[in-house]
Amino acid sequence: MVEFSWAPRSPLEHALVTGAHGTRGIEAGVSLTEIRNFDLIQVMARRGKGAELAKAAKARFGVTAPDAPKAVQGKDATLIWSGPDQFFVLSAGGKHTLQTLVPALSGPASLSDQSHARVLISISGVKARAMLAKLSSIDLHVGAFLIGAAAATSMDHTSVTLWRGNDRPDGLAVFNLLVFATFAESLWHTLLDSAAEYGVAISHSEELA
Amino acid sequence: MRIVCPFCGERELGEFTYLGDAKPVRPEAGASEDEVFDYVYLRDNVAGETNEYWYHGGGCRAWLKVTRNTLTHEISSVEPAAGAGAAKVGA
Ligand SMILES: [Zn+2]
Numbered sequence: 632m633v634e635f636s637w638a639p640r641s642p643l644e645h646a647l648v649t650g651a652h653g654t655r656g657i658e659a660g661v662s663l664t665e666i667r668n669f670d671l672i673q674v675m676a677r678r679g680k681g682a683e684l685a686k687a688a689k690a691r692f693g694v695t696a697p698d699a700p701k702a703v704q705g706k707d708a709t710l711i712w713s714g715p716d717q718f719f720v721l722s723a724g725g726k727h728t729l730q731t732l733v734p735a736l737s738g739p740a741s742l743s744d745q746s747h748a749r750v751l752i753s754i755s756g757v758k759a760r761a762m763l764a765k766l767s768s769i770d771l772h773v774g775a776f777l778i779g780a781a782a783a784t785s786m787d788h789t790s791v792t793l794w795r796g797n798d799r800p801d802g803l804a805v806f807n808l809l810v811f812a813t814f815a816e817s818l819w820h821t822l823l824d825s826a827a828e829y830g831v832a833i834s835h836s837e838e839l840a
Numbered sequence: 841m842r843i844v845c846p847f848c849g850e851r852e853l854g855e856f857t858y859l860g861d862a863k864p865v866r867p868e869a870g871a872s873e874d875e876v877f878d879y880v881y882l883r884d885n886v887a888g889e890t891n892e893y894w895y896h897g898g899g900c901r902a903w904l905k906v907t908r909n910t911l912t913h914e915i916s917s918v919e920p921a922a923g924a925g926a927a928k929v930g931a
Contacts, residue, residue: 699847700847700848700849713900714847714900714901714902715847715900715902715920768851768852768854782848782899783848783899783900783901784848784851784855784898784899785854785855785898785899788854788898790897790898790899
C-alpha cells in the first residue's frame with residue numbers, strides 16, 4: 632500500500648542552501664530570503680464590477696486596494712497590484728484565506744488561491760539594486776522606486792511581481808519578488824549568479840516583512 | 841523600442857508580444873466569401889501610421905492597441921484594447 636504525504640514543501644527546498652554563497656571573505660552584499668507558508672489570493676474584478684470590488688476591499692482590509700502598480704499595507708495583509716482590476720492579497724497565519732475572503736469579495740470578483748503557486752523571495756543588502764539591475768530594466772533607485780512601488784514585470788524572461796517593502800531596520804531597501812512556483816528554481820539560480828560577485832547570505836523565514 | 845503601457849508605464853520591447861494589424865473587423869455572419877477572405881488573409885503593408893495589437897505578457901497581461909509609424913517607429917498612442925481592464929476601456 633502506497634502512503635502519500637501531503638505536507639506542503641517549498642519549490643526551492645532543494646535549490647536553496649542556507650548560508651554563504653559566492654564571494655567569501657567580505658560582508659555579504661546581498662541577502663536572499665525565501666518567505667515560506669504565506670497565504671496568497673488573487674482577486675480579479677468581474678467585468679464592470681471594479682467600483683463594487685473597491686468598496687468591498689476597503690471594508691475588508693481598511694485601505695483602498697491599489698488601482699495602479701503599488702503595494703498597500705492593509706489590516707493583516709499586503710495588497711499588491713497585479714494588473715488592471717486585479718490584485719494579490721498576501722498574508723500569513725490564516726488571516727485571509729480563500730475560505731474567509733470568498734464571502735467578502737466573490738460578489739464583485741473572482742478569487743483564486745495562489746498560496747502554493749508562487750514563491751516569495753525577499754532581496755536586500757547594499758548590493759541588492761546592483762544585482763537586480765542585471766535582471767530588470769525597471770529603475771529601482773531608492774528615489775525612483777519608492778516604498779510601496781510595485782511592478783508586474785519580467786526577469787530573465789520570467790514573469791514576476793516585484794514590489795518594495797518597508798526598509799530593513801538598518802535603513803536598506805527591501806525588494807520582494809513573487810514568481811511562479813515552477814519557474815522559481817530557474818530564477819533562483821539566476822539570482823544567485825547575479826549576486827555571487829557581491830557575496831550572498833541565503834536564508835528562509837516564515838516572517839512576512 | 842519601448843512601449844508605454846497605460847497600466848504599467850514605460851517598458852522594454854521584450855515584455856511585449858506583437859499580434860498584428862488592429863484594423864480588420866470581423867465581418868457579420870452571412871458576409872460574402874471575398875469579405876471573409878479579406879478579413880482573414882489580406883493585410884495592408886503601410887508605410888506610415890498603423891494600428892497594431894500588442895500583448896503585455898511580460899507585465900500586466902493586458903492587450904493594447906498601439907499606433908505606430910512603420911517608417912520612424914514613433915509610437916503616438918497606446919490604449920487598452922477592448923476587454924483589457926474593464927475599468928479603463930471605453931469600447
Ligand atoms: Zn502593462
